[in-house]
Amino acid sequence: MRPLTIIGNWKMNGSLAANQQLIEELLSSKDFLANLQGVRTGLCVPYPYLSQVSQLLAKSSIACGAQDVSDHPNGAYTGDVSAKMLQDFACQYVIVGHSERRQFHQEGDGLVARKAKACLQANITPIICVGETEAEHDDGKTLTVVRRQLQAVLDLLQGQIASCVIAYEPVWAIGTGKVPTPAQAQDVHRELRLQLAKFDDEAASKVAILYGGSLKPDNAKDLLAMPDIDGGLVGGASLNAKDFLALCQACK
Structure with a gap:
C-alpha cells in the first residue's frame, strides 16, 4: 500500500518567531499527532530556516x-545549495521542478531530473513536480506536458524512481483558488501512474503521487479520496496549524 503523504511548502514565507509558534502549535496538538499515524508528513522551508526547523522537528514524526x-x-x-549540505540539516525531502522554479528561473526538464538524481545520491527523497500552465490546459495539452516532464526524470533515474515522490500541480490552480474536479485530477494521476508502470510496474505501485494547487481543508477530502491521489503538496495551508491539521485529517 502506498503511504499517504502531506508535505507543506512554505514558499518564501516565515520568520524565526512565526516558525517556532507554528511548529509548537502543531506539536502541542494531540489531535494533530493522533492523525499522523499512517500519514507521512513534512515541511519544506526556506534555506535560512533549515537549522531552526530541523531542530524543532527533531523529536517528532514530521x-x-x-x-x-x-x-x-x-x-x-554562488548562491546554490548542494544535497550534501542539506544532509547536514537532516533534510528528508527536497522539492524539485516546482512550477515557480520552472517559470521564474527557466528550469527545464533535464535540470529538474538532474536535481532529483542529486537528491537520491544524498539519500534524500525528491518531490518531483509536474504540471501544465493555464494556456496548455486550455489547449488540451495537459497529458502531453506532464508526460514529457516525467519522462525526462524516468530517462535519467532509471531504476531509482521508486525512491521518489511525484507531485502533480496544475500551474493554473496554484494560489488562484481554481481547482480541477476530483475526477479531472484523478485522470492526470492515473496517466502518470500508467507511465510509471510502463517503465517499472513495481515502482508504479509504490510511488506516492501527490496533488498540489489550491489544496485546502474544504476541498481536500474529495480529492484525496481518489484512488491514484496519495496525498498533497500544500502551499498556503501549511502556514496555518489548524489548516495543516485538517488536511492530515482528510487523509483518514
Missing part, C-alpha cells in the same frame, strides 16, 4: 525538507 537543491555536488556556483 520530516524537515528544503524547497530546491543544486544539481552540482560542490564548486563555484
